[in-house]
Amino acid sequence: MFSGFEERVKRAVKSVREVESVSPQLGIILGSGLGDFIDRFSGREIPYTKIDGFPLPTVEGHRGTLKINPSAAVLAGRFHYYEGYDPDDIVLPIFLLHGLGVRTLIVTNAAGAVNPEYKPGELVLIRDHINLMGVNPLRGPNIADLGPRFPDMSEVYGLQLRQLVKSISKQSYREGVYAAFQGPCYETPAEIRMAAAFGADLVGMSTVPEVIAAAYLGIKVIGISCVTNMAAGILEQPLSHEEVVATGKKVAPQLAELITSILNNLSG
Ligand code: HPA
Numbered sequence: 001m002f003s004g005f006e007e008r009v010k011r012a013v014k015s016v017r018e019v020e021s022v023s024p025q026l027g028i029i030l031g032s033g034l035g036d037f038i039d040r041f042s043g044r045e046i047p048y049t050k051i052d053g054f055p056l057p058t059v060e061g062h063r064g065t066l067k068i069n070p071s072a073a074v075l076a077g078r079f080h081y082y083e084g085y086d087p088d089d090i091v092l093p094i095f096l097l098h099g100l101g102v103r104t105l106i107v108t109n110a111a112g113a114v115n116p117e118y119k120p121g122e123l124v125l126i127r128d129h130i131n132l133m134g135v136n137p138l139r140g141p142n143i144a145d146l147g148p149r150f151p152d153m154s155e156v157y158g159l160q161l162r163q164l165v166k167s168i169s170k171q172s173y174r175e176g177v178y179a180a181f182q183g184p185c186y187e188t189p190a191e192i193r194m195a196a197a198f199g200a201d202l203v204g205m206s207t208v209p210e211v212i213a214a215a216y217l218g219i220k221v222i223g224i225s226c227v228t229n230m231a232a233g234i235l236e237q238p239l240s241h242e243e244v245v246a247t248g249k250k251v252a253p254q255l256a257e258l259i260t261s262i263l264n265n266l267s268g
Contacts, residue, residue, distance in 0.1 A: 001140045005088055005095075008053045012092060013099035015052040016066070020044050023101030026072040026266055027219070028259060029093070031109035031206065033248035034226060035063055035076040037256035043069030048077065051096070055079055055089045071267040073097055080206055082183035087137035091213035095146075098217045104161070104266065105214050106222045106259060107207050110248045112231035112239070114192055115176060115201035119227065120247050123255060125165060126157050126223030127175040129208050130200055133182050137209045138216055147216035156215045161222045168265050169258060176201030178225055180208035189233025203231050222262065226251045 030037055048054040048064040056064055064077035075093050079085045097105065111124075118124065142149045166173060179195045181187055183205030187195070195203055202225050214221050228247040232239055 001138065001143060002088055003141055006143050006146070008088070008092065009095040009099055011052040012054060012096045015050065016046060016068070016096065016100060019046060020068055022068060022070045024068060024070060024072045025101060025103050026263060027097035027102035027105040028072055028074040029078055029105065029107045029210065030074065030076045031078065031226070033110060033245050034108050034252050034255055036252035037259050038063070038065070038067055038074050038076045040256055040260065041067055041069070041072070041074050043067040043074070054092065055085060058083050068100070072263055073100055073102060078206060078210070080183065081133060081135060081209065082205055087135050087139070087209055090209045091137040094210050094213040094217065094219070098219060102219060104220045104222070106224065106262060107210055108224045108226065108255060108259070109204050109207045110228045110244055111178060111202040111204040111225040112186070112229050113201070113227045113234070114179070114196050114203055114231045116230075116234055118174070118176070118201065120229055121251050122227045123173055123251065123258060124202060124225045124227060125162050125173045125175045126178045126202070126225055127162065128157060128177045129211060130177060130179040130195075130198055131208045131212070132195070133180050133208060135209070137213055147218065151216045153215055156211055156221055157223050158220050161220055164265065165222060165258075165262060168261050176225070178202045178204060178207060178223065180204055180206065186239045187232050192231045192233050195231075202227070224255065224258065226255055
């Protein structure tokens, strides 16, 4: 984080506090094309344009809005490194959620399957991640009031939360390791073989910076990847953004249901 970041966080929290006083414990971040849940969720809607210092998402399918009620705060629209944002911009929403009272976070994303057993359209629980982005949002002066200089990352996607998700779902979910590349190009087949050799099951271009920030702040994380395609080189066909978007759209209602049941369970 750069110096001045703490002030930036305070200003963002203040602009939400000016219109809404609730302090939900649960935060939810909806990935590209996975925004369906927000329409089922009732709460006060605050567009990013009304949150002081918030950048605006440039990716289609990202709405750029916060919805908040006493149980949860939902963000539809995230900031990716490949869009040109600084890591500070990418993690500002996590610091905002923390400032509003959030202590458990559900992060969702669209991902390519490195694991050949996975199928497009499947939801996978993230068990761990590998940061191949080449950036870390915690670089820079540490804000000692908020978190440690050297945060522990041994169990960021908490076992108890993963077990809870499995116990409340009718369906069984596999668990996998998510590797984050910078993007915006998809990976080469050789990069996917490397990711597989490293132990990755999924690849994507998001989530890891936000999860690092959450771990730093002591927020517990549930990560859900929506497999939108088989990763490069697994099938003999090129990857297409249209395929990723179309599969994401198909799975969005199932993801919305899963998030709803987690929300009901955690707030009930
Ligand atoms: N690679 C990287 N990011 C992605 C992919 C992929 O195959 N699918 C969806 N997001």
